[in-house]
Amino acid sequence: MSELVVGQQVGSFVLADQIGRTNMGEVWRAWDSANQQVALKTIAMDIRTDEMFLARFRQEAYEHRKLRHKSIVPIYDFFAEDDCLFLVMPFIEGGSLEDLLAREGQLPVQQALDISVQILEALDFAHQNMLIHRDVKPSNILMDNDRAYLTDFGIALPIGKTRLTTGAGLLGTPGYMSPEQITTPLDVDHLTDVYSFGCVLYEMLAGRPPFVAEGMDAGDVRYRLQRQIVDDQPIRLREFNPDVSPRLEHIIMTSLAKSRDDRFPGCGSFGRALDSIRTDLSSSPASIQPASAPGQILVEPVVVNQVESQLPQVGRVSTALYLTVSLVAGMLPFFFVQDRQFVLLFFLSAALSFVLQLRVLYKCWMAIQDGNARTTPGKAVGLLFVPFYSLFWASQAYPGFASDYNRLIHRRELRCRRQPVWLYWCFYNFNCFIMPVASLFVNFTTLSFLIAANVLLIVPVMTGTLCTALNRLSEARSLRQEITQSSDAKGGEVLA
Numbered sequence: 001m002s003e004l005v006v007g008q009q010v011g012s013f014v015l016a017d018q019i020g021r022t023n024m025g026e027v028w029r030a031w032d033s034a035n036q037q038v039a040l041k042t043i044a045m046d047i048r049t050d051e052m053f054l055a056r057f058r059q060e061a062y063e064h065r066k067l068r069h070k071s072i073v074p075i076y077d078f079f080a081e082d083d084c085l086f087l088v089m090p091f092i093e094g095g096s097l098e099d100l101l102a103r104e105g106q107l108p109v110q111q112a113l114d115i116s117v118q119i120l121e122a123l124d125f126a127h128q129n130m131l132i133h134r135d136v137k138p139s140n141i142l143m144d145n146d147r148a149y150l151t152d153f154g155i156a157l158p159i160g161k162t163r164l165t166t167g168a169g170l171l172g173t174p175g176y177m178s179p180e181q182i183t184t185p186l187d188v189d190h191l192t193d194v195y196s197f198g199c200v201l202y203e204m205l206a207g208r209p210p211f212v213a214e215g216m217d218a219g220d221v222r223y224r225l226q227r228q229i230v231d232d233q234p235i236r237l238r239e240f241n242p243d244v245s246p247r248l249e250h251i252i253m254t255s256l257a258k259s260r261d262d263r264f265p266g267c268g269s270f271g272r273a274l275d276s277i278r279t280d281l282s283s284s285p286a287s288i289q290p291a292s293a294p295g296q297i298l299v300e301p302v303v304v305n306q307v308e309s310q311l312p313q314v315g316r317v318s319t320a321l322y323l324t325v326s327l328v329a330g331m332l333p334f335f336f337v338q339d340r341q342f343v344l345l346f347f348l349s350a351a352l353s354f355v356l357q358l359r360v361l362y363k364c365w366m367a368i369q370d371g372n373a374r375t376t377p378g379k380a381v382g383l384l385f386v387p388f389y390s391l392f393w394a395s396q397a398y399p400g401f402a403s404d405y406n407r408l409i410h411r412r413e414l415r416c417r418r419q420p421v422w423l424y425w426c427f428y429n430f431n432c433f434i435m436p437v438a439s440l441f442v443n444f445t446t447l448s449f450l451i452a453a454n455v456l457l458i459v460p461v462m463t464g465t466l467c468t469a470l471n472r473l474s475e476a477r478s479l480r481q482e483i484t485q486s487s488d489a490k491g492g493e494v495l496a
Contacts, residue, residue, distance in 0.1 A: 004028065004042070011081055013040060013088075020096070020139070029091055037091040038076065041152075042084055067129060071122035073142060073151040092149060097200070098138035105207040109243055112204040113278040115141070115148040120197060120271030122150040127190040127267060134188065136196035137176040138203065174225045175199065175209045179258050182226045191260040194270055198255030198263075201274075202234065205241050210234035210256060230258070248277055254410075261403075262410065350451065353459045358384065360466045364401060367473050368408045375400065391432045398462075399424040405469060409476065416476035419469055427462045430454065 004026065008015045013030040019039070020027040028040045065075040076088040097115065101107070107115075119141055126133060133140075133153060140152040178195035180188050202210045211234065213224035234256055237249045251273050257263045264270040358381050365377035375396055383393040402419040409416045431454065438450055 010040065010086065011079055013038065015040070039089045039091045041087040041089065067126060067131070067153075069122050069125045071118045071147070071149055072125070073149045089151070092142040092144050094143035094145060096139050097141040097143055097148070097204075100143055101138055101203065101207075106241055107204045109205065109248070110278065110281055112201060113274050113281070114146065115143075115204065116197070116201050117271050117275050117278060118148045119150055119200075120267045120274070123193050123197065123267040124271065126150075126153075127193070132188065132190050133193050133196075134181070135173055135176075136193055136200060137173050138200055141200070174222050175211060177226075177229060179230050180260065182230055189260070190266060191263055194255050194263050194267055195257075197267065197270070198252055202237060202252055202256065205244055205252075206237055207240060245277070248274075251277070261407070265407075350455045350459075353455055353463075357459055357463045357466065360463055360470065361397065361401070364405075364466050364470050365397075367470055368401070368404055391436070394428050394432050398428050405473070409473070414473070414476040415479060416472050419465075423465060424462075427458060430458055 004010070004015060004018075006015055006017055010030070012033045016029040016031060016037075018026055019029050025042045028042070030038055030040045032038055065078075068074065073089050073092065076090070078085065078087045080086070119136075123133060123136070131153065133150070135152065136150075140150065142149040142151055176196045176199045178188070178192040181192055199210050211225055211228040211232065213221050213228060234253070237244050237252055238246070251270075255263055255270055264273070362377050362381045365375070365380045369377065380397045380401070384390045384397055386393065399421055402421040402424045406418045406421070408414070409418065435450060435454065438447055442450075
């Protein structure tokens with residue numbers, strides 16, 4: 001097929017003008033048979049005969065057509081003509097976010113947040129429908145007045161399906177690719193979209209992407225960008241835009257974390273964090289903040305995440321009480337060694353120790369429930385009573401809690417010590433592997449010694465660790481609330 005030209009008839013459409021190009025093709029404004037404007041997207045001229053790209057284009061049409069969301073550009077139809085494939089989409093007159101940034105440079109914080117919440121909702125919807133975008137960038141976000149639309153799922157990855165590309169080729173756009181798209185391109189998940197949109201939001205507020213490289217040729221620039229993305233930290237956003245609050249900067253820097261585990265767990269939680277700031281900005285009148293002296297930190301009225309106050313209120317646990325009861329329960333049977341009911345008393349005491357620990361574990365899981373935890377308090381404790389399955393689930397209930405706890409204090413910037421995940425793994429391995437295996441291969445005396453060590457030492461240590469974690473989190477949250485109330489009352493206080 002020859003090169004497309006203005007006025008050409010393509011199927012039932014007449015081409016008006018070319019309005020853009022994407023990684024995989026051209027985009028034309030066209031008129032349909034009812035004299036309505038539409039957008040036609042086609043495969044790029046130089047790769048029409050490439051079967052891999054043709055297959056990916058067909059996949060885009062099939063996967064994208066299933067997505068029905070108010071912030072995703074829908075696919076009306078797709079067809080082939082003269083060995084060329086076309087997607088039929090609505091025509092968005094406002095142009096792309098890339099065009100807007102080219103005109104405006106930096107965007108106001110409120111406008112950037114409005115766009116972000118809409119696009120993150122769209123990405124979260126795509127992820128829930130088992131589709132990862134993998135090429136989130138300003139040119140793939142279309143604007144129509146106050147509405148933002150996500151488009152171009154041309155290199156999207158259906159979650160759980162076989163990838164069309166089996167090589168190590170990089171798919172994405174330099175400057176917006178996540179570290180894992182560069183280092184392990186065949187092992188990306190939905191968190192790559194969290195990172196890429198973090199880059200877009202950074203650019204909306206800074207007037208430039210997080211990483212910028214200049215070189216002698218395109219290959220050199222691409223290499224330098226990749227090295228920066230993998231190894232370097234972005235310049236602090238507030239150096240480019242002082243209107244960005246520390247809280248917003250922290251949210252954006254969290255989305256740009258090198259490790260997937262340190263980012264938001266999904267676009268939904270990312271969007272909710274931004275939406276809380278947007279709500280604060282729209283409901284609170286602007287106030288004049290005092291200038292901070294060198295070496296001082298300005299605490300703003302909206303710095304503290306308002307979601308903090310929505311966390312379940314868990315009462316402070318008396319660590320000494322739990323430890324005392326646990327130790328007494330473990331030691332009591334040994335005063336009746338010669339008694340006929342020793343074995344029964346021993347197992348009842350061990351059960352009491354574990355019940356006390358599970359009660360604390362339930363409270364701990366309640367304390368970190370902010371919409372991002374891996375499980376619920378009920379599941380965390382209840383599934384431990386399922387035969388055989390509990391051997392696996394304990395890894396989610398104990399080490400999983402420590403990991404989620406550490407993520408929570410990192411996201412909330414709480415002044416709280418991180419939990420030693422290795423200690424939780426030791427407890428899990430002892431109870432779920434060493435004890436079951438020992439019961440099969442060792443004699444009764446050795447097994448009794450292991451059980452006694454577990455009841456008298458390991459269980460109380462883990463109970464004390466959980467109590468300490470809960471108390472520290474409670475104290476950190478109380479301190480955060482005091483800072484919030486103080487800054488709200490004074491309109492921003494300078495702390496030495």
